[in-house]
Amino acid sequence: MRLTVWTARVLNPIVWRRRRGVVRKLHQFALAERASMVDMRQAARLTPSPERAAAYLRHADDEARHAHMFLRRAQEVARTSSLPAPGALRVDTEHLFDTLGEVAFLAFVHYGEARARRQFETYQDWFLANGRDKDHALFDAVLADERRHERYTYAFLCELSGSEAAAKAAVRRAFWWEAKRRWLRSGRTVATAIYFVCSWLLYVVLLVWVPVIRLARPALRRWQQRPNALT
Ligand SMILES: [Fe+2]
Numbered sequence: 477m478r479l480t481v482w483t484a485r486v487l488n489p490i491v492w493r494r495r496r497g498v499v500r501k502l503h504q505f506a507l508a509e510r511a512s513m514v515d516m517r518q519a520a521r522l523t524p525s526p527e528r529a530a531a532y533l534r535h536a537d538d539e540a541r542h543a544h545m546f547l548r549r550a551q552e553v554a555r556t557s558s559l560p561a562p563g564a565l566r567v568d569t570e571h572l573f574d575t576l577g578e579v580a581f582l583a584f585v586h587y588g589e590a591r592a593r594r595q596f597e598t599y600q601d602w603f604l605a606n607g608r609d610k611d612h613a614l615f616d617a618v619l620a621d622e623r624r625h626e627r628y629t630y631a632f633l634c635e636l637s638g639s640e641a642a643a644k645a646a647v648r649r650a651f652w653w654e655a656k657r658r659w660l661r662s663g664r665t666v667a668t669a670i671y672f673v674c675s676w677l678l679y680v681v682l683l684v685w686v687p688v689i690r691l692a693r694p695a696l697r698r699w700q701q702r703p704n705a706l707t
Pocket residue numbers: 509538539542618622
């Protein structure tokens with residue numbers, strides 16, 4: 477079993493049980509779908525192939541629809557649970573098509589689609605087992621498109637890279653590139669966590685160390701210091 481699937485299965489009861497968590501997670505998905513829409517529109521503008529441009533535009537439309545579906549459901553859950561409404565969908569772009577080139581871009585998109593599909597399938601199972609029909613229907617609709625995205629990006633990738641072996645190698649490179657990007661992105665969070673743990677460790681050490689030092693080397697009283705003070 478892949479790590480993504482295993483992690484999702486373990487975390488599902490925690491992530492989807494609390495309404496606040498549901499709103500946050502759906503909003504995160506809406507933002508990711510929106511960012512993907514921007515990437516695909518840029519790809520459609522920049523690719524030299526009219527056939528791929530048409531496919532990228534269709535893909536962008538799907539992602540725009542998914543973003544809207546996730547946001548609508550997040551708003552609905554927030555409204556029925558008296559929680560604050562999730563914010564608007566503003567996203568930045570990293571100009572991935574420009575930065576990576578079309579082969580690496582396609583490998584990156586294919587890898588992302590496959591990972592999302594596997595993750596969403598575990599959510600579907602959990603929603604089905606827990607009688608969450610609305611959420612199950614939402615992911616069911618999104619998954620049909622994600623499977624298509626996964627298939628067509630791989631077909632284009634094989635065509636552009638020249639062989640299936642070359643396409644698989646490009647997907648492996650996309651995996652490592654994405655892993656490094658995630659690591660760098662999480663750097664600030666990790667640094668904050670390390671700082672927090674180190675500060676607490678320091679306090680605990682001082683809490684024990686200071687009484688030990690006081691016992692070993694008791695401070696001199698004023699009358700004990702007088703002879704030195706006169707010299
Ligand atoms: Fe999507």
